[in-house]
Amino acid sequence: MNATSAWLLTANARLNDPELIAVYEQQVKAYFLKVYLTGDSCWLVASWPKGSRIAFRLAYSPNDELQLKKVTEQNDQVIFKISCRLGDYQATLNLPDAENLVFRLTTVLKTAAPLLFPYWPRDIVVLGAKGSDTLADGEIKVTQIGTRSGQLYFNLTRPKAGSVFYLQNLTALGDYNQVTETSAGDTVGGEWPEIGFALPPTLKNRPLEAGQNYTLSDAFVALTDEFPADEAAMARQYLDMLAAIYLKLPLPETNYKHWPEVLVKGLKDLQESPGCWSQVDGNHYFNAYVSDYKTPPEVMVQLAVLLPLLDYVEWNNVQLEVMKIIKKGLPAFYNDELKTMMRWHPKVADTMEGEEEHKKPLVMDSWYLQHPMLNLSRLALQGDKEAKKLFLDSLEFVIKVARKFNYNWPVFYKMDTLEVIKAETQPGKGGEKDVPGLYAHVLLQAWELTGEKRYLAEAEKAAQKLRGLGFDLFYQANNTAFSAGALLRLYKVTKKEVYKELSYLCLANVFKNVRLWDCNYGYGKNFPSFFALFPLNDAPYTAAYEEEEVFCAFHEYLKHAEGQEILPSLRLLLAEYIRYLFDRAVYYYPPMLPKEMLSEEVKTGEVDAYLWIALEDMQDGWEKSGQVGQEVYGAGNAFGILPRHYMQVEGQPFIICTDYPTYGFSPKKHRPANFRLAGDGRLSSRMVIAKTDKGKMPEFEVTLKGQKDILKGKKTKAGHLEYIIPGDSQVHIDWKNN
Numbered sequence: 001m002n003a004t005s006a007w008l009l010t011a012n013a014r015l016n017d018p019e020l021i022a023v024y025e026q027q028v029k030a031y032f033l034k035v036y037l038t039g040d041s042c043w044l045v046a047s048w049p050k051g052s053r054i055a056f057r058l059a060y061s062p063n064d065e066l067q068l069k070k071v072t073e074q075n076d077q078v079i080f081k082i083s084c085r086l087g088d089y090q091a092t093l094n095l096p097d098a099e100n101l102v103f104r105l106t107t108v109l110k111t112a113a114p115l116l117f118p119y120w121p122r123d124i125v126v127l128g129a130k131g132s133d134t135l136a137d138g139e140i141k142v143t144q145i146g147t148r149s150g151q152l153y154f155n156l157t158r159p160k161a162g163s164v165f166y167l168q169n170l171t172a173l174g175d176y177n178q179v180t181e182t183s184a185g186d187t188v189g190g191e192w193p194e195i196g197f198a199l200p201p202t203l204k205n206r207p208l209e210a211g212q213n214y215t216l217s218d219a220f221v222a223l224t225d226e227f228p229a230d231e232a233a234m235a236r237q238y239l240d241m242l243a244a245i246y247l248k249l250p251l252p253e254t255n256y257k258h259w260p261e262v263l264v265k266g267l268k269d270l271q272e273s274p275g276c277w278s279q280v281d282g283n284h285y286f287n288a289y290v291s292d293y294k295t296p297p298e299v300m301v302q303l304a305v306l307l308p309l310l311d312y313v314e315w316n317n318v319q320l321e322v323m324k325i326i327k328k329g330l331p332a333f334y335n336d337e338l339k340t341m342m343r344w345h346p347k348v349a350d351t352m353e354g355e356e357e358h359k360k361p362l363v364m365d366s367w368y369l370q371h372p373m374l375n376l377s378r379l380a381l382q383g384d385k386e387a388k389k390l391f392l393d394s395l396e397f398v399i400k401v402a403r404k405f406n407y408n409w410p411v412f413y414k415m416d417t418l419e420v421i422k423a424e425t426q427p428g429k430g431g432e433k434d435v436p437g438l439y440a441h442v443l444l445q446a447w448e449l450t451g452e453k454r455y456l457a458e459a460e461k462a463a464q465k466l467r468g469l470g471f472d473l474f475y476q477a478n479n480t481a482f483s484a485g486a487l488l489r490l491y492k493v494t495k496k497e498v499y500k501e502l503s504y505l506c507l508a509n510v511f512k513n514v515r516l517w518d519c520n521y522g523y524g525k526n527f528p529s530f531f532a533l534f535p536l537n538d539a540p541y542t543a544a545y546e547e548e549e550v551f552c553a554f555h556e557y558l559k560h561a562e563g564q565e566i567l568p569s570l571r572l573l574l575a576e577y578i579r580y581l582f583d584r585a586v587y588y589y590p591p592m593l594p595k596e597m598l599s600e601e602v603k604t605g606e607v608d609a610y611l612w613i614a615l616e617d618m619q620d621g622w623e624k625s626g627q628v629g630q631e632v633y634g635a636g637n638a639f640g641i642l643p644r645h646y647m648q649v650e651g652q653p654f655i656i657c658t659d660y661p662t663y664g665f666s667p668k669k670h671r672p673a674n675f676r677l678a679g680d681g682r683l684s685s686r687m688v689i690a691k692t693d694k695g696k697m698p699e700f701e702v703t704l705k706g707q708k709d710i711l712k713g714k715k716t717k718a719g720h721l722e723y724i725i726p727g728d729s730q731v732h733i734d735w736k737n738n
Contacts, residue, residue, distance in 0.1 A: 008135075008194055011121075012127065012135060013133065016132070017038075020038070021036075022034040022036055023036065023071065023080075024071055024080070028096050029101060031046060032046070033093075033095075034047075035058070037082075039065055040065070041058075042082055042089075042091060043056065046223060050161060051130055051159075052129060054124065054125070054127060054156075054164065054223075055125040056221065057196075059084070059089040059091050060120075061085055061086045064084045066083075067083045069081040069083055076095040076096075076097065079093075086109060086111065087109050087110045087111045088112075089108070090108045091108075092107075092108075093105060094106075100222065102222045102245055104218070104219070104220050106215065106217065110212070110213050111212055112211075113210050114207040114209060116207045117201060117202045118201050119201060120201070121194075122194050122197065123197050123198070123217065124195045126138055126156065128159065136158060136159065136193075137156070138158075140153075140192060141154060141471055142471055143188065144187065144188040145186070147183065147540070147620050148512075148514065149167060150168030150170045150187060150517065151167050151188060151242075152167075153165050153241070154192075156227075162224050163226060163241070164221065166222075167220045167516065168188050169250065169517060170517035173218070176199070176214050177621070178521040179208055179214075181206045181522075182202060183200060183621070197219065222241045222245050232498075232502075232504070235504045238511075238512075239573065243569030244569075246516070246576070251530075252518050252528065254528075254580065258690065260642065260655075262638045263638035263642050266612040267639075269613055270322070270632070271322050273613070276635075278293060280332075280345050284325050285301075285302060285329050286301050286326070286635075287605065288633055289604040290605045290606055291605040291606040291608075292629065294353075295359070296344045297348070298345075298368075299330070299345075300371050301633040303371075304549075305633060305635050305636055307375050307636065308635075309323050309326075309636070310382070311639055311644075312639040315642065315643035315648075316643075327387075334393065338397060339397050340397035341369075341376070341390060343368045357421065357422060363412050365432075366432045367432055367435050367438060367475070370441075370442055371479075373395070374442050374445065376388075376390050376391040378445070381449055392446075399458060402439055402458070407436050407461060407462045407465040408430075408433075408465060410422060411425055425537075429472070432476070433475050434476065434506070436463065436465040437463065437479065437502075438482050438483055438486075440486045440487070440490065441459075441483065441485065443456070443459035444486055444489055444493075463487055463490055463499060466483070466505065469505075470505075474512065474537055476546065477536070478553065480506050480510050481506070481553035481557075482549075484553070485503070485556050487499045487500070488500060488566075491503065503557075504567060507570060507574075510550065513534045514531055514532065514533050515529060515533075517529075519620060521622075529542070530580055531584075532584060532618070533550055535547075542618045545636075547585065547588075548585070548634060548636050554577060555644050555661055571678065571679065571680060571728075572679060572680040572683065574678070575727060579659045582645060585637055587618070589613070589614055589615075590613075590615060590626065590630070595609050598625060599624040599625065599626045602629050605629045605630065607630045613630050615628075615630055616628040616634065645657055645661075647662070649671070649673060652698070653695040658677060658685050658688075659686045660679045661677075661678040662677055671734070671735075672734035673731075673734075674733075677731060679728055681726045681729070684726055686722060687702075687722070687731065688723075689713065689733070690720045696738050700721065701734045702731070704726075704731060705729070705731075706730075711723050
């Protein structure tokens, strides 16, 4: 057993005292819940059907004797009033319902004096079998990293009791963080057996104020006696338990954002701002970051903007001159000697000073080779002959690289010699582990484009390399999300169950890296951040480009999943991420933020507070955002959202919008409008019938399949009509023009 603190040994001994008497007990299904007072702590002890136990601390006052004043039971809620030297505690236990074994533990302290907390013990003790002082052994699969979800997912290995998913609702900690100037990052975790949540230490002279109520913990706990037999079972269990807890969370409200207006502003600035452009050899290219003239043009950047623009022009049936400019410059990235697309523009690649290890002419970041190929293949499949030629002419080099590395890509390598420059992200952590999935996506596109079965076989070889990676699969969010879609497609083509299971594993890795809480302290008060996604495993910020691409990849996954049996928990989580991004993404644009929260120091280029080009980075509430720069390659934000969430009705003064994805929208010339919402019926989507001109709106009849009642819309100040509709509903909209 790992070494433990004296605090943990004492807590374990007290909870194993045969003389200890419960102050409350309840049976839920085959589980027993008991509450104990042990001097300085109040504990909830949950017992599995086979006798293993786990304890969660409800209240704590160091070197004190807690006094239970009152226990109140009402419906499925039990409230414990406890007094101590720190003040008065109210600990609330919300019991599980019949559907899911998820309970909630909320602790509020009314302070008796100004308080500093230089240390706070973690709140979980895994006790093992009754009557034994030996702590149980377990394996932590997922823990909080930085300001991601306050989560802890672990399996009990000895005795083999089952699994636990613990999620701390860190939104509730906002007042504590604000007053003490602490972050909620890295508060949930620990080393076995000292695990759980610990309040961030108040090292500064910023105490909690006397006589005020502070939430010190708001934990959601899911228990199961199922022990995952393999990696596939683990991924499914993680997603199912996460969704079960998600349904219990107090979800933040969202607000409608009129994305057509945002898109117009963004398109204008993208085309007209000099900081977005450079010129090389007679062609214009997008900079990666606003006013970054030191870095040569990158092919990934050009295509990362072009593809969302293509989505938009297909939706709106318009032509954009900027797309012709981008396409004109693409052939210059092709290297005739190596027979492949290069990352940096060859004419100016040697102007780089090599201040970063990847900023050298022939150095390639593994995913940077695959990503432009993926976008070229998309263009090719839509009939672009130049893109098809560039894609197919580069394909054999891409395959050669994959085979050279045996489908296990390093971080950096040289394009001419394939010499590895940097093998691992960190010592012992391996390279870019999700690139096999991204490569499989590229080869699937090649198979679809050409019909050559060798490309399908190559995709399968790469996909197999994702097996056994567990929760270490994730390198970069968009790559992992694209991998999930590729694997689902492989499953549909081959009918091999392993690929569907691997797609679940990819998505479990993505959801491990989100923030299921709202950073409502410091600068975080100025923008919503619930369900934000982090671009890398260790990134301290969320990023516009990766979020936009994951958003699109999730839409594509749901499209491929239509008519397929996939996990209901996935349908729920995918739709909810999309719903919250629809609300949040506009705050990546600097004009939506107060100037005082924008960083004065910028790593790359400049930040223009008035420019509708997305910031790369939204930071923790105590850090200013925009430290990395204003990313031109994240400009696809609005162009990705609008075509996927707005449904046009020809000849009418309105447009239909939902914040959930939809299926089967009837053609825009037809009436009435019909479509089905994605998501889960236990949660709701916002539908908006938005005005598109100054004319009078028609009279609408909105109904749901299987229901007779006509839904009433709420009129907004802008004259739009808003409806709240359950997920997975079939929506029918008819109207009468005045």
